[in-house]
Amino acid sequence: xxxxxxxxxxxxxxxxxxxxxxxxxxxxxxxxxxxxxxxxxxxxxxxxxxxxxxxxxxxxxxxxxxxxxxxxxxxxxxxxxxxxxxxxxxxxxxxxxxxxxxxxxxxxxxxxx
Amino acid sequence: xxxxxxxxxxxxxxxxxxxxxxxxxxxxxxxxxxxxxxxxxxxxxxxxxxxxxxxxxxxxxxxxxxxxxxxxxxxxxxxxxxxxxxxxxxxxxxxxxxxxxxxxxxxxxxxx
Numbered sequence: 001x002x003x004x005x006x007x008x009x010x011x012x013x014x015x016x017x018x019x020x021x022x023x024x025x026x027x028x029x030x031x032x033x034x035x036x037x038x039x040x041x042x043x044x045x046x047x048x049x050x051x052x053x054x055x056x057x058x059x060x061x062x063x064x065x066x067x068x069x070x071x072x073x074x075x076x077x078x079x080x081x082x083x084x085x086x087x088x089x090x091x092x093x094x095x096x097x098x099x100x101x102x103x104x105x106x107x108x109x110x111x112x113x
Numbered sequence: 114x115x116x117x118x119x120x121x122x123x124x125x126x127x128x129x130x131x132x133x134x135x136x137x138x139x140x141x142x143x144x145x146x147x148x149x150x151x152x153x154x155x156x157x158x159x160x161x162x163x164x165x166x167x168x169x170x171x172x173x174x175x176x177x178x179x180x181x182x183x184x185x186x187x188x189x190x191x192x193x194x195x196x197x198x199x200x201x202x203x204x205x206x207x208x209x210x211x212x213x214x215x216x217x218x219x220x221x222x223x224x225x
Contacts, residue, residue: 006156033213042202042217043157058212090156092213101147102204102213104156 003027006091006105013078013085013112021076021108023091029103030096032074036060037088037107046089049074050096078110085112125222132190134219136203139184143205147213148177148188151200160188160201190221198223 004025013019023032031050035043035058045058049068063082068074074093078085088109092102126132138146144165149157161172163179163186170177176189186203203216 035215043215045212045214048212056212092156094213101159101162104149104158106156107154109154 004091004093004103004105006089006108008108009106011108011110013110015112016080018080019078019085019110021078021089021091021110023074023076023105025072025074025093025103027093027103028071029093030071031094031102032068033092033094033102034058034064034066034074034076035090035092037090039088043090046076085110122217123220123222125224126193128195128223128225129192132188132193132197132221134188134190134201134203134221136186136188136216137184138186138203138205138216140205140207140214141184142207143214145206146177146179146186147204147206148175148186149202149204149215150197151202151218153199157202193221193223195223195225197221 007022033048034046037043044060046064047055047058047066049055052071055066055068065077088107090107091105094100094102147162148160150160151157161175161177163170163177168179174191178187200218200220202218204213206213
């Protein structure tokens, strides 16, 4: 089945450790996105990539890093520099065609203790 | 910076009644708008979209209205059902950057 997969669903890390969240899609989409969602809040854009080997900072990129070495993969690393990393992280993808919807994964809930 | 925002954070509606969720946007360059539904602990799901050359679009039990003059977007849900209880987000896309920006969300609670 085609879709976008995030893993793991739940992730626990100790403060000060870097952690990488996985996002894979087999929809042949060029564009991929990472959003952060805090309880009772909306989605805030962390990073996005419109094509392989290229990505841009979103609204809250500080403390995060990404790579886009393959079209189907867009991993997000939450670094120790991120002051409040505990959140729900959502990955999405879309075609490069203008005015098309983004498809979302089911999210990874990261808890830093 | 320019962003998308919502007027009502929580909406309680009686089962069977119609729901209206509002959204204001300020980026005049946005030309594509989407409504998403998010259930607890899950990723957002597409409901309906509308392009800036339209002012109304209908789906199954849902209608999106776009008023470009006042930069306002609304989602109407007809005959609201318990399964409609969720958080609803509007999102805008500026074609030049192909970057999807979300509003703050409205929680819809359907009372039986």
